[in-house]
Amino acid sequence: MRKLIAGNWKMNGLASSLAEIEALKGITDHAACDIVVCPPLTLVEKAVERVRGSGIAIGAQDCHARTSGAYTGDVSAEMLAEIGARFVILGHSERRSAYRETDGAVAAKAVAVHETRLTSIICVGETRAERDEGRAIEVVRAQLEASIPNTATSSNTVIAYEPVWAIGTGLVPTLEQIEEMHSSIRQALEKRLGEEGRDVRILYGGSVKASNARAIFGVRNVDGALVGGASLKASEFAGIISAAV
Ligand code: PEP
Numbered sequence: 001m002r003k004l005i006a007g008n009w010k011m012n013g014l015a016s017s018l019a020e021i022e023a024l025k026g027i028t029d030h031a032a033c034d035i036v037v038c039p040p041l042t043l044v045e046k047a048v049e050r051v052r053g054s055g056i057a058i059g060a061q062d063c064h065a066r067t068s069g070a071y072t073g074d075v076s077a078e079m080l081a082e083i084g085a086r087f088v089i090l091g092h093s094e095r096r097s098a099y100r101e102t103d104g105a106v107a108a109k110a111v112a113v114h115e116t117r118l119t120s121i122i123c124v125g126e127t128r129a130e131r132d133e134g135r136a137i138e139v140v141r142a143q144l145e146a147s148i149p150n151t152a153t154s155s156n157t158v159i160a161y162e163p164v165w166a167i168g169t170g171l172v173p174t175l176e177q178i179e180e181m182h183s184s185i186r187q188a189l190e191k192r193l194g195e196e197g198r199d200v201r202i203l204y205g206g207s208v209k210a211s212n213a214r215a216i217f218g219v220r221n222v223d224g225a226l227v228g229g230a231s232l233k234a235s236e237f238a239g240i241i242s243a244a245v
Contacts, residue, residue, distance in 0.1 A: 003033040003217065003244040004158060004201050004224035006121060007231025008061060008089055013039050021047050023234035024241075025054040032245035033224070036087045037231065041075060048084030059087030059121070062095060065108035077109075077116040088113045089121045089226075091147055093164045096123075103146030114151040121158045121226065122147050123205070124185075128165035136163070136177075137184050144188050152192075154199035159185055160226040166206025168228060175219050178204055182221035210239025217244050 009017075021037050038059040039047050047058045064074035080088060090113065091106035106122060113120040124143040126136040140161065148157065161181055166172055173181075182202050189197030204216055205226030216222055224244065230236045 001199065001201060001223050004203060005033055005035050005237075005241050005244055006059070006087065006089075006158075006160070006203060006224065006226045007035075007037040007237055008092070008205075008226055008228050009037070009039045009043075009232060010061070010094070010228060011040055012232060013043055015043065015046065017232075018043060018046055018050050020232065020234045020237075021056070021058075022050045024056055024238065025051060027238050027241055033241060035241060038087065038089055044080065044085050045083040057086040058084060059089065059119075060085045061089045061092065063088050063090075063109055063112060065105070065112045067112070077112040077118055081116045081118055085118065087119045087121055087158075089123065089160075091123045091143075093123060093125055093162060093167060097164075103143055106147040107149040110147070110157070111149045111151050114149070114153075114156045117156075119156050119158060120152075121160050121203070123160045123162050123226070125162040125164050125167075125206070131163065131165065136181065140181060140185065141188055144185065145192070148192060152200075154193070154196045154201075158201045158203060158224075159189070160203040160205045161185060162205035162226060168207070170207050172207050172212060172216075175215060178216060178222065179219045182219065186221045208240060210236055210243065213240040213243035 036057040036059045060080045063077045095101045110120040126139045130139045201223035203224045203226045208225045208227045209230045
């Protein structure tokens, strides 16, 4: 399966940072895998202009489930599509914890994303306590079941497995733990979507760097990565992209 390398800039970056996205155009490897960068909302339209014609896609980090209305501060999938975004990250653990986003809310947002013909990157992952209690597989299965809407297909949905304890900490699960989880996610996708489930890309996310990416990409059912901190600098992100091809 063609790998997808997605960068999540979180709340980082001003207009001067767009050079880091533009620099990715110089990576000859990018034709062999799909690349998406999700900068903060203020940079989405400008980033789209900078990468035009390159094959690099630009995404957003969240959206509202409704198309329009009295939702101060929110942005709809349709608005994101209008400015050229093609992907939307949904249910990132930072949003699940800081804004109490539930699986149901994530599923409703994913429907809006799919109806707008954008691709959702739906994030799931267990906490440290849940893993220590031996419940990681069960927790992620339940999140998948309730966060993936019936509109999901292999072309409009990507799953990102991101153990909460590995995000921004420098900690990474063992390759065996990643393989076990990704295989469980694949089974759940096949059960839910039938044959389509085989083609849904499952990304690993959590402290991916150029130095550990190749080993992670060698794990069965790892179809790419969702990268936070290491996506902010083109040189480091480029090292991860090279590891995927
Ligand atoms: C993320 O925020 O999705 C993430 C994986 O962050 P980091 O790569 O910095 O751990």
